[in-house]
Every structure is written in structure tokens, then in C-alpha cells.
Amino acid sequence: MPMQMSGPLAALDKWQPDRCSMAMALDVVGTKSAMLLLREAFYGTTRFDGFVRRVGITEAVAAKRLKELVEHGLLEKRPYREPGSRTRYEYVLTEMGNALLPVVVALMQWGDTYLRDDGGPLRVVAAETGEPVSVRVAPSGAESLGPEGLAVRINRKG
């Protein structure tokens, strides 16, 4: 999406980005703790204690963030019970929460590539084949595109 204010995006110069979708998204998941909790949920953690311990945040922060994520619809708080214990609750990703998977994986892989020497401690692979996966931006069925291959259009309202 390059435009030196003369390219294909000159139209955007007039567009007011004040409350763009990304800003709205960041109001929901724009904190480190929210993103790290989502990462942990993708890993399969469901219990309060697990989130606290594995993300490395305090109970207070975990409680607040988890509550927000539930309220915003990214996590569902559902009852479960182990034999012999009373009912407890677990936090499970909703479809809305699952839809953030590309963001999480992209951030992980970007960190692996640019912020460390060892390539990172983990790799994400296809469950069936074991092939490493990557995050790509592309039209369906086409090759991955970089910034130069992309453009942004303004949607007509109504």
C-alpha cells in the first residue's frame, strides 16, 4: 500500500481515520496482557490459575483482562466440574476470539525472525502434516503479497 501521497492511495488523504477498525480492535486487544492471554488460550490454557502462571501476570490483572475479554465476546466462561469438586469455570475461545489467531501467530513469527538469533523457542505447524505454517496476506488462491502489491480502497457507505 505504498503511496507517497501521489500513488494509488492519494484518495486516503481526505479520509478521516479517527475510529478505524484497527483502533477499535486495539481498544479490545491493545494491551500486552490481553494479547498474551489470547496466546495462552490458543495454546489451550483454560483455567484462571494457568493463565496467571503461564502468562506471568498477577491475579488482579488476569481477572480484569479475562473479564473484559469475556464481555467483549472473545472468551466464553463456561462451567465444568471435575469429579469430587464443586463447579468451576473455564475460559474458552469463541469464534470471535479464534479469529485473532493470525494476529497472534504473525506477532510470534515476527518476533522469532527479527528480535532473536535462535529463530525462536517454538514453531507453529500443521497438525496433520507437521509442516511449518506462515502468515500470509493474499487474495484467495494467490501468492502472498507484500506492501507493494496491495492497495486500499474506500468503501462506499450505504
Added chain:
Amino acid sequence: MPMQMSGPLAALDKWQPDRCSMAMALDVVGTKSAMLLLREAFYGTTRFDGFVRRVGITEAVAAKRLKELVEHGLLEKRPYREPGSRTRYEYVLTEMGNALLPVVVALMQWGDTYLRDDGGPLRVVAAETGEPVSVRVAPSGAESLGPEGLAVRINRKG
């Protein structure tokens, strides 16, 4: 005592995620202003004034964030001069910065889908064909995978 790991991962129960790549990435781009500045850089904005105006932040915040992004290597501050003016500087995405494009696009499209009714004010398309693009997580040449189709492996450390 096994925390149930229904997700892509059971092996990770022992792994200490304290300084994972995502946490490191969030130390660089984990603020709203940093992400919004990157969005704006993808749109083609290069000048201080443009960032301030179009992101809607104060000069102080913009100056601090831009400096950090330059120091971390996501933006390059390069001199330019218009005819008849003195030398000024513009902020241009480096390869490292460009590599965050999937994160930006994924956040935008997630917001479009889940946080608004109108589908969002903008759409990202392939520059050549005009086809809408999407962000996918997949092995090379394969279909997009959701959380169920993924697994996480621990890398052996050299």
C-alpha cells in the same frame, strides 16, 4: 493436576513462556500508538505532520513513538529535499517494519468483521487485480488452517 490442554498443545505444559517472541514483539509494538503509526506508514504517510494529524495523537507521543520505532529498526529516518526547501526527514518502513503488515491487516479485518456492522470503511485489495485480500495461516501452498488444524512444537536449542 494436569491443566487440560485441549488446544494445539499439550507438550507446552512444561515450557516456560516468560520471554516468548510475542512478548518481545509486544515490547516493541505493544502500544496503540505504535500500531496506529505502523498502519499509517503502510498507508504511505512519511512525514511527522501526517502521522500526527492522521493518527490523531499529540506531537509529543508521535515524536516519542517514532523515535522508538526508528531505534528498533522498523522505520528508517531518511533525508529528502523538495526543490526550494531545506533538507527534511521522512520516516519509511524498513523490511523489518514491512514484515508486520500481516498483523496490521489482520487487526483491521478482525475489527471490520466483529466490531462493526458496516463491514468497515476500507478494504485492502491486490493492487493489480483489485481482488480483496485476506490474512491466512497455512503451510506454503495449502489451505488456510484454524486453531484445530495447528500444533505447536518446541524447538531444540542449538
Added chain:
DNA sequence: CCGTATCCTGATAGATACTG
């Protein structure tokens, strides 16, 4: 286990004014 309740520190960021 699963949280709540307080207190406290530092970071984020707005408002405003000023400089080369």
C-alpha cells in the same frame, strides 16, 4: 483453586505552549 480488594509505581497519552 478462583478469584476480590487495596495500594502503589510507572507508562501512555492528552493539552498547551514554545523553538528552529
Added chain:
DNA sequence: CAGTATCTATCAGGATACGG
């Protein structure tokens, strides 16, 4: 146009203690 300098309010998040 491209910042710097303050001053302030709000938020993120750690520490600690406590209750079901």
C-alpha cells in the same frame, strides 16, 4: 514543517493480603 518541553490525567500492571 518538525519537533521539544511541561504539566497532568488516566491506565496498565505489580505487590500484597484476604475470602469462597
